[in-house]
Amino acid sequence: MSSKPKIGVYICHCGVNIAKTVDVEELTRYAVRLPNVRVARDYSYMCSDPGQLMIREDIRKSGLNRVVVASCSPRMHELTFRKALLEAGLNPYYLEIANIREHCSWVHKDKQEATAKAKKLLQAAVAKVRFLEPLQEKEVDVEAAALIIGGGIAGIQASLDIANAGFKVYLVEKTSSIGGRMSQLDKTFPTLDCSACILTPKMVDVASHPNITLLAYSQVESISGYVGNFQVKVRKKARYVDFNKCTGCGLCAEECRLANRVKSEFNMGMSNRSAVYLPFPQAVPAKYTVDPQSCLYLTKGKCGKSPKCADACPAGAIDFEQKDELVEFKAGTIIVATGFDVFDAARKPEYGYSDYENVLTGLEMERIISASGPTGGKLVLGKGDGEYVPKEIAFIKCVGSRDKSTGNEYCSRVCCMYIAKLAHLVKDKIPEANVRIYYMDVRAFGKGFEEFYDRVRREGVRYIRGNPSEIYRRNGKLVIMVEDTLTAKPLEDEVDMVVLGVGLEPRRDAREVIDLLRLSQSADRFFLEAHPKLAPVDTATEGVFLAGCAQGPKDIPDTVAQAKGAASSALVLLSSGKVKVQAQISWVNEATCRGCGYCAEICPYTAIEMVPVNKMGHQVTVARVNEALCKGCGACAAGCLSGSVQQKSFMDSQILPQIAALGGKS
Amino acid sequence: MLDLDKLRALAKETISRDDIKYLIGWRQGTYGFRTSPHFVGNLEDAEQLIFSPLCSSNLATYLTLAEKRPVPRGAQPDTRRVAIMVKGCDSRAVVQQLVEQGIKRESVYVIGCPCEGIIDRRKLEEKVPHTLERVEARWENGKIILDLPAGRAAFPRDEIVAGKCLTCRYPNPVIADVTVGEDVEVRGSAGFEDINWLEVKNAQERWAFWRDKVNSCIRCYSCRNVCPMCYCAECILDKLNPAWIQRSVNVSENTAFQLARAFHLAGRCIECGECERVCPVEIPLSHLNRKLVKEVSEQFAFTPGIDPEAKPLLAGYRPNDREAFIL
Amino acid sequence: MSENFEPNVVAFLCNWCSYAGADLAGTSRIEYPPNLNVIRVMCSGRVNPMFVVNALQQGADGVLVSGCHPGDCHYMEGNFLARRRFALMRELLNFVGVDERRFNMSWVSASEGAKWKDVVTGVVNNLQEAGPFTEFPRKKIDW
């Protein structure tokens, strides 16, 4: 064991953040009296260079062998101070932080009470630090490959960045083509670039990049292991089309018995495709897929005398015998870029989305306006002889956003601008149309947003402040019931069509990803980042990063920026080639272990195995921890009846003194 | 009725086998109603073997209590099987020991003894005090027959059997390589009448009850040592660094000791009632265990010591475990 | 019980959710009673149920264990394991006559700073009513 504890206590004022509420001088006087404390100092910013220097000097000069810092949360600066210890030649795990800011000065007002509480927290930290033991940080190699889940613009960008840096990338996309939501958009705000024009070159780059293995129409089945060494299993779903033989000529789709009879997901169900299909013309990979939900041969086992697609394919690529394929590989790091779903407008029945065909969502409007969409870019309503050009067009914003009744309290961030963009495009196509936008607020915060909003208004689009309460049909027209909240007048607005500015929601299958990667969700149900400001692309699971709307609603530039951020974080791991593993892991005292195997049963990482050992000539079984697999949760330690399993830095012998300090009346 | 001659013949045959180290059974005690664990190593020992309503000890304890002396260099440890006689409750201890890898299936030879209820010595001595002569007992037609010095006496089973037998659901061994005697009918109540009366009292009354009991605990550790599930090489409650429980004997440490003991048996207690039987100051320790048995059964539909392949209760969970108590 | 009684609460918080949630309450300057002191563990699964007994012995009037919401455990299962253990420990304590307000368990996520305040306030208020823990604290008797 180590020598007698000589403790240094360092109390941070954090400017006034702590010192205003906690009497730091009194706390310092108190600290000196605690057992084994050699020196106690207070300073305005302990985390600053002079603050750290003070600690390092004391360690060197006074021979301190334990350090307690009373400051902000250990989640903020534990690493900072560990480094300071290390630089002074002391094992970095001889450190304990008393959180007197987040847990004390910021949540209490009474100085006396806060000071008393700070004393207790400090006393507990001193009690624990006396029993801490030095730990060694070990390193493991990082597999030089990244897994990227989701082939939207975020996943594409991250893949390209990592691949361009020279590392292997596995890009897994659930649907048959990459491109994601961005590929469905017509123009992008506020610059009005053609979405496809800027996206498709990147999609092609992905397909042709030598470092990228594109696994489209695939899903991640399982992920095990740990940072640097994830074992990934991906299910490549059967396309029933030989990937290598298919040339993408499209004859199969033309000949399919169900040609133009299956709703196109890409066009939001507003046009039809065949049972064998390419989701959209620029799809990557440009390979056809047989839709197992609609294909007659796959659903009924019979398609005429023989499937027409197979007959038509000159390359003989149609293969109904194809099976799902499991692909396994190792990855050192993972980026989650699974994107979003749009709000289901049917959940706001008062807007009649399910009842009236002329009530559309923003994404449907994108497809109608797009030259590659169901109408070839013509904005018309009705069909055949009844076709007409709408003149009165209304947009409603915040549908499924900022709305407690739907459970979505957040702002979806893109709706203000995509509606302004759509309004502009409508005016562009039908200059005489009367376009109005019902809104709660206009949030035009981004680069060029306010200017664009201004431009749209100048083009004659009217903004009416009010949240419509109902839409109903009268004489073949849609009537919007709304109160103009600026004039406080109720309106009944008769229009030809309504476009709902639906918001963004987490993917409905987000749970599966959470289970796969042990991620957390924030209150809005999007994936939770490790820190909202300082670690916005990291997650609680080491080596796993977030990009794009999976983490929260954002527009294309923000998505791309975050993807680049996630790629850069992943590259830090990949290019260093090594990663430190947890030091605060479990450990088994084999002398007292009774071999019951509870810990091994408990461990969620299968990090504990039961091994035979020889005790005084008898074969007995004891538990042993695999240090690379242990994540340091300590569940085994709490489950061990004999106390033989302990978690380093959270040992019974370290926690019980903390309890004693906190339980005592100070 | 059990034929002792047959039992002894079986014992002789068993210990004569090459793969059996010794047999653990019961013999008549030194006085009165006592019996004692009996280690049968030879044919002569087998003659003293008995099985009767007086055979209270749960012998499974000795499977894990057996001390492993250092094996001299060059020698091989004796890995022959230990034959053990078990009642229903005792057999559950064997199963639970298998679950917890305290013993290996191939290292024990289980002789099952269906049991109609074991006499609570304290209850009997109240009815028949001052008995020095050795007394034999047997089950007969739902009664317990005693050959007392004053003559034969028959007692209704429920009057003199231990509390644990009144709620016993497993009178027949759940694991056995060979069984002596016929299976018996399950007569124990599935309810928790034994603790319900205490549960319905208010918190102050319950504490008053327990304070009085726990206050008299002398920390002799017989409850722990007799328990077939307590076989850690070093009990966590004996540790001095860190000291979970201090050595001083007072209400605080005694309560903590008994709570720890009971909690460590959560989902593991097989209700043999030995802790309560051996307690020299008569603390109703089974109540603590039974409370947890009740919760384990009601909340998690779990019964330990039945299935050797079962996953230990507290080493697992179900996502939909009850959590009404969580804020 | 007296209005003036200030209970002493020891809380065990998991690093990833509840401790972070309590940090968020701090960052958001959400005020709550100062009666509760936190011991940080990596996971609620680390909290040995005997810590509760020990805390009561050592002078706590009440104990709180807080972890991630079911399904959100950073270590996948730790909170589920803890839930089972404490479901039983709670019943056992209650059975020997410890007021059920003395042991509390909560799920507080990293984003629930406001819930953390509610949990602390609720626990402290309840213990103010329950009064000091007198059943089996270690006493300076015989000193």
Added chain:
Amino acid sequence: MKLSKDKLADFLAAIPGKTVFGPQLSGETLRFTPVTRPGNLCPTVNNATVPPKSVVFPQTETMFRFEQGATDIRTAEPSGETVLFGVRPCDARAMSIVDNVFFWDVDDPYYLIRRTNSALVGLACLDPCVNCFCTSMGGGPASTEGLDILLTDLGESYLLEVLTGKGEMLCQSAEKLLSQASSADKEAAKMLQEKAAAQISRQIDPSGIPARLPALWESPIWEKISASCLGCGICTYLCPTCHCFDMQDETEGEESRRYRTWDSCMFSEYTLHASGHNPRPTRRERTRNRINHKFSYFVDKFKVMACVGCGRCINLCPVNIDILDILSQVGEQAL
């Protein structure tokens, strides 16, 4: 002298400035605790489960207090004067035997104070238990050794024999409550005492045991006897002559105390060295030690056996390890 039973409460109340301990129910069993209401006393049923040694040698006893880092200690407050009422002759005799240990090379200060400050009022055993064998060990149901007063239950009253000066002092304060005993009373008491002695049916002649034990050191009987031993502390904790203790420190905040608390040679950690080595590694060695200590080492040192035949270890052993059975095995074993 004679004390009418209805004046017992007054007799106890008349003892000035002393705490009276007597057998009372604690939980489900009898032990010697301070008498607050004489009605709670249970002097007529069986002997107390916990012997009265717990009054002069408490299970847990503070020795001194100190503060972290300080160099001075504060010794415990001396205890006040006590009267132990209803002590059985076997337990009183046991105290005289234990005195040998605590007043041997040095006087144990804690024991000394408690012991000299206590007076023992005995109660003759008129209805011995099945496992009593005091008569074999040099005592008897009305043995007076170690007692200051002996009471014999005559039905309506107690015959009161004052045995020592301490006993006389006790009676002085209650003189008015006592009456003269007639010779018939004395005769009746003697008859009852003799009848009780005759009732004790467990007998042994232990005189040869001390000489035989050293020769049986490696005998297989120890293995056999200890096979069923659970290693618990019942036989030693509840033995009136066992007197081993452990010393520990407890800390609360900055204040600590050193205390001693009963220990048992039947515990595996009793002889466990810090190195991990244990000179008595198994229950065989521990059982052998227990018997040798009582019947060999103690005799060598103090010329008396450390057993008074109270029968507690026999009554309460969970697995029927019977000290008389052991002694007869020792006696019968070929040397």
